[in-house]
Amino acid sequence: MNTQVIEIRKSLKKKLDPFRFEHTMGVAYTCQALAMRYEYDLHKAELAGLLHDCAKRFDNETMLLKCQKREIPMTDGELRDPSLLHAKLGAWYAREKYGIEDQEILTAIECHTTGKKNMTFLDKILYVADYIEPGRYKASELPEMRKLAFIDLDLACLSIMESILKYLESTNCPIDTTTIEAYEDMRRVVAEKEAAKKAAESQTEEIALGESESEQDTLTPTKEVNHVESVKRNGKNRRSRSRREKRRRH
Numbered sequence: 001m002n003t004q005v006i007e008i009r010k011s012l013k014k015k016l017d018p019f020r021f022e023h024t025m026g027v028a029y030t031c032q033a034l035a036m037r038y039e040y041d042l043h044k045a046e047l048a049g050l051l052h053d054c055a056k057r058f059d060n061e062t063m064l065l066k067c068q069k070r071e072i073p074m075t076d077g078e079l080r081d082p083s084l085l086h087a088k089l090g091a092w093y094a095r096e097k098y099g100i101e102d103q104e105i106l107t108a109i110e111c112h113t114t115g116k117k118n119m120t121f122l123d124k125i126l127y128v129a130d131y132i133e134p135g136r137y138k139a140s141e142l143p144e145m146r147k148l149a150f151i152d153l154d155l156a157c158l159s160i161m162e163s164i165l166k167y168l169e170s171t172n173c174p175i176d177t178t179t180i181e182a183y184e185d186m187r188r189v190v191a192e193k194e195a196a197k198k199a200a201e202s203q204t205e206e207i208a209l210g211e212s213e214s215e216q217d218t219l220t221p222t223k224e225v226n227h228v229e230s231v232k233r234n235g236k237n238r239r240s241r242s243r244r245e246k247r248r249r250h
Ligand code: DGI
Pocket: 023, 053, 056, 077, 081, 084, 112, 113, 114, 130, 164, 168, 173, 174, 175, 176, 177, 179
């Protein structure tokens, strides 16, 4: 194990309350599990998970003052609900106090609460891990989200964003524009992926159909004589092929 990770853990254990520390460990392990699944860098995923809530030990007033002092720009949403600032301030601590220079890790920490447009792989891994780590228990759809996270990361992100937005609306919490932008962007990503998948499927079906038609052409000695027969057989092939396709997809 890397000594940097051991030192970070020691420091976090001293600084965070026991619940936050346990949550942090859960997020770090879940980040690594997702990194294994999606073949991402395990060490970077672990560092992002370990440090994502490192600024969560300050109250709102202190975070506002610290951000002002360090000239960290704040959005209207963050000014209305300064608890959101632990993400930006956390990225600042990760860089300045824990020596993290990797911009991808710092950005993932910075956007872990609201998400953002054009989320990177690590942004998504951390965002999802924070929601599904084993210590979480409040959200009702957790078992489905946990499964989905290991099947389709984008869909898991979208699902979590929908659930958080629903919760924020039901509790009348001020919603940051970044949270809405992140949600709309993830909807676009998922819709584009779905459309590409459908186009690829119909192209495969067309190729299969073309192959079956040319097979029939070579089998029949004279096209004209056997035309009706060929149409019948093609129709049959088409049906059985599409049934086979359906069975394979489910
Ligand atoms: O720090 P954690 O509790 O581990 O998790 P987190 O950093 O994802 O923060 C979760 C909270 O942040 C959750 O209660 C939803 C809230 N949140 C996310 N986007 C917004 C938001 N709260 C407000 N007020 N506005 C947002 O846009």
